[in-house]
Amino acid sequence: MDPSAPHKNSFDDMLAATAPLDPIPTAVVHPCDAASLIGALEARDKTLITPILVGPEERITAVAKEEGISLDGVEIVDAKHSHASASAAVRLVREGKAQALMKGALHTDEVMSAVVDKVTGLRTERRMSHVFVLDVPAYPKPLLITDAAINIFPDLMVKADIVQNAIELGHALGVQTPKVAILSALETIYPKIPSTVEAAALCKMADRGQITGGLLDGPLAFDNAISRKAADAKGIKSEVPGDADILVAPDLEAGNMIAKQLMYLAGADSAGLVLGARVPIMLTSRADGTLSRLVSAALAQLMVHHRLGKDLM
Structure with missing residues (x-):
């Protein structure tokens, strides 16, 4: 590869590649802070995902109100705390209601402990x-x-x-x-x-x-x-x-x-x-900006549709 070749914005290309694709139903785990809630809704606005917000409904709606965000038409699955949010999100995948997971305001190990559970998780071979x-x-x-x-x-x-x-x-x-x-x-x-x-x-x-x-x-x-x-x-x-x-x-x-x-x-x-795992998992962190969250959602969308295409062949 020629190091002097002009740099193309790879992330713009990835986002453009999702344009013809349907958004993927995504369980957003414990979106109880502004960054994770806004990130999920911006990914929705870009038609990357259809978010299902999983967490304490009162806290989620309070964050939305504080940020001036409308949650009209957004499904919320009430869960009492972060561990319960992770378990409920994984259950949505197992029930076929979600095709991806997106981490919100909780520790990565809380999400992954629910994902790797040998009985109720999302392990594959x-x-x-x-x-x-x-x-x-x-x-x-x-x-x-x-x-x-x-x-x-x-x-x-x-x-x-x-x-x-x-x-x-x-x-x-x-x-x-x-x-x-x-x-x-x-x-x-x-x-x-x-x-x-x-x-x-x-x-x-x-x-x-x-x-x-x-x-x-x-x-x-x-x-x-x-x-x-x-x-x-x-x-x-x-x-x-x-x-x-x-x-x-x-x-x-x-x-x-x-x-x-x-x-x-x-x-x-x-x-x-x-x-x-059975589905792609977006492990965004609080330090991640909007672009990182959007492109992670685009990657998940491309991955899901790639697998669907293989299944249909």
């Missing part, structure tokens, strides 16, 4: 993982980074699911064969750095059909993954370096640092989803 989608000014296309929020020290088989989840999101974004860079500290296999060995194993798993739909290469250091010049200097011959769509971090700490550095030092805009 695949491990759940988070994917950051970044619009980096210095990179000419969307950059997906995983996993920076869910799996702390994933083993090889968990990493295989992390990669597969990210590839599926890449497909939903219209990338026919996402290029996946498996990151480590170096580009050669060195047994004292286990992530280099796991990277090589993931690539061989892709060769054998255990991971499908993407083009994998690794281990790759970060510079080799995003710079063709750096890869050429190391003699790396592959289609992935310098043109990666997906960066797979060796662990959560590394992934989180990569994503946050790009946001705060490189001016990247961010959005993201948790994948691997």
Whole structure:
């Protein structure tokens, strides 16, 4: 990829891609502050979601009144507290009334504890993982980074699911064969750095059909993954370096640092989803701005319609 190529606003393209799609019914978990309530309603106004507000009705209506927001026509499912909100939202998905979840004013672990419950949750055969989608000014296309929020020290088989989840999101974004860079500290296999060995194993798993739909290469250091010049200097011959769509971090700490550095030092805009559950989950935080919330909703909408399209084939 030519680093001098003009930067396109990837998030504008994603929002534009949702224009012909129907909004997805979304359970908004405990939207009891202005940011989460406004974010959900703005996503509704952009026809990304049809929000179902799940939480203490009195608190939700009080926030709406304080902000001067009308809740006319918006469904509210009353729940006494945040844990009850999470359980009720998951139940809406299991009953087929919601196709996605959006986190409101509660802790991530409260949402995820309801999602991962072995009896009443939303588990599938695949491990759940988070994917950051970044619009980096210095990179000419969307950059997906995983996993920076869910799996702390994933083993090889968990990493295989992390990669597969990210590839599926890449497909939903219209990338026919996402290029996946498996990151480590170096580009050669060195047994004292286990992530280099796991990277090589993931690539061989892709060769054998255990991971499908993407083009994998690794281990790759970060510079080799995003710079063709750096890869050429190391003699790396592959289609992935310098043109990666997906960066797979060796662990959560590394992934989180990569994503946050790009946001705060490189001016990247961010959005993201948790994948691997029955439905996509938007883990927006209080620090997220309107654009992040809207694009996360757009990602969920694209993901749901992508899956529906596959089911109809």
